[in-house]
Amino acid sequence: MLDPLGALTDAFTTFLFGKVETTRLPVRTSTGQAQAVYLPTAAPGLGDSGVIIGREVYSGKGYIYDPFQLYGQQLPAPHWLVLGESGNGKSALEKTYVLRQLRFRDRQVVVLDAQGEDGVGEWNLIAEQLGITPIRLDPTAALNGGIRLNPLDPSITTTGQLALLRTIIEVAMGHGLDERSGFALKVAHSTVLGEFGGGDDGSGPPRQPVLTDIVEQLRHPEAEAAEAMNVDIDDVRAWGLDVALVLDRLVDGDLRGMFDGPxxxxxxxxxxxxxxxxxHIDRNSIAMPILMAIVGVWLEHTWIRPDRKKRIFLVEEAWHIINSPFVAQLFQRLLKFGRRLGLSFVAVVHHLSDVVDGAAAREAAAILKMASTRTIYAQKADEARSTGQVLGLPRWAVEIIPTLTPGIAVWDVNGNVQVVKHLITEAERPLVYTDRAMTEASEVSAASALPTDEARALEAAADAEAEQRAEALALARQLQDESSETVA
Known part of the structure; x- marks a missing residue:
């Protein structure tokens, strides 16, 4: 507010000379110089606690992501969807993410490795480096003492067993069970569980019921089952015939050996x-979704426990799950159940159209809705547009997806959309490299692919640098607190 003398002076000047506006002459310049007027801005990061993914492309800031740290405040669900065509870095991202998560003591990871290379799965080298033997599910090897997973494992609840049996049959048949077939299966399952309270001779420890027992009971149902429904025993046998034929394929057909024993x-x-x-499983056969269903339910009842550990369940070729309405329903329940017990589900898919346009579109939409994190690697323009429409990506992100180079992806973390370049250390590179068959590196043995002394030294230096940064951050916070106390 002007003082009285100043106001009088302004009024007198205006009376004599009129109101004079300041005239600004235009300035001609280049965009290279004018950009200094409009300083660049970058979206805020996700915090500094978690796993380092790489760098945010536009700002150069480090990009750190951890669903367990973000869950609740910034992330409504800890599940993650990874999309993109082959050769753009999805596998490298998955593997480095798991390796970096395992540096935390309270982490556990399960991987369904559906990709093969050199006669073994892609994760074989990482497993060997960590001193772990992969669980190799192979129909031919199972007949010679290989790994078996029993859908009737006692660790799975009775309800879980019956739901799993229904899913196996529905996937194999391609349609849902009708009421009569469902009744025959339920009665056979109940009878089998009632029979195996003791050993084969009536004494000793009980043996696990197996699928062969279910098939036998479907073929020869008990009279009590018919009497309970006031129908003829031949009717119950007829209702369960198709179910028995489907399960017989797992017991004595081309899928035998993996599920037909303890x-x-x-x-x-x-x-x-x-x-x-x-x-070793044919990815185009019904064995793959059946196997994923059995593994998922088995893990739900045996691996996921309320012990405060953070667990990651990573599924490659996840379209086998999401594209089958029956398997998708099982995994939808697993995701809801597991979220309360610290489970993060990671689904890796090549094309979103593989799932949203399939038979399980409704179930797929429900699973996608629970994935609050989406990572999209390069796709063709039309695929990018449909992906952006389904996932609700901003226009600029949709336009940039077809131009992305390998290793760079669009990250959408509950609406926080950024372009991130994934960084791989020299120590990690030999373990995550998955194109040996197409390059000269195919001649390199697994032993030579292990980290060298130089790589170990680099990793140790990185750890030391991280500790120094943590100490510096703690010191800065201490000084800030002391400064606040002084001001107060």
Whole structure:
């Protein structure tokens, strides 16, 4: 507010000369110089606690992501969807993410490894480096003492067993069970569980019921089952015939050996990393979704426990799960149940159209809705547009997806959308490299691919640098607190 003398002076000047506006002459310049007027801005990061992924492309800031740290405040669900065409870095991201998560003591990871290379799964080298033997599910090897997973494992609840049996049959048949077939299956399952309270001779420890017992009971149902429904015994047998034929394929057909016996001993559920090697399974057969369903339910009842550990369940070729309505329903329940017990589900898919346009579109939409984190690597323009429409990406992100180079992806973490370049250390590179068959590196043996002394030294230096940064941060916070106290 002007003082009276100043106001009088302004009024007198205006009376004599009129109101004079300041005239600014235009300035001609280049965009290179003018950009200094409009300083660049970058979206805020996700915090400084968690796993280092790489660098945010536009700002150069480090990009750190951890669903367990972000869950609740910034992330409504800890599940993660990874999309992109082959050769753009999805596998490298998955593997480095798992390796870096395992540096935390309270982490456990299960991987369904559906990709094969050199006769083994892609994760074989990482498992060997960590001293872990992959659980290799192979129909031919199972007949010679290989790994078996029993859908009727006693560790699975009765309700879980019946739901799993229904899913196996529905996937194999391609449609849902009708009421009569469902009744025949339920009665057979109940009868089998009632029979195996003791050993084969009526004494000793009970043996696990197996699928063969279910098939036998479907073929020869008990009279009590018919009497309970006031129907003829032949009717109950007829209702269960198709079910018996489907299960017989797992017992004595082309899928025998993997599910038709007690669960193999020696599977270490306390290991930091558990790898199910599915690379010997035909990815186009019904065995893959059936196997994923059995593994998922088995893990739900045996691996996920309320022990405050953070668990990651990573599934490659996840379209086998999401594209089957019956398997998708099982995993939808697993995701809801596991979230309360610290489970983060990671689904890796090549194309979103593989799942949203399939038979399980409704179930797929529900699973996608629970994935609050989406990572999209390079896609063709039309695929990028459909992906952006389904996931609700901003226009600028959709336009940039077709131009992304390998290793760079669009990250959408609950609406925080950034472009991130994934960084791989020299120590990690030999372990995550998955194109040996197409390059000269195919001649390199697994032993030579292990980290060298130089790589170990680099890793140790990185650890030391991280400790120094942590100490510096603690000191800065201490000085800030002391300064605040002084001001007060």
């Amino acid at each position: 669960t193999s001993a020696g599977i270490d559920l306390d290991a930091p990393l558990i790898v199910f090697d599915l690379s």
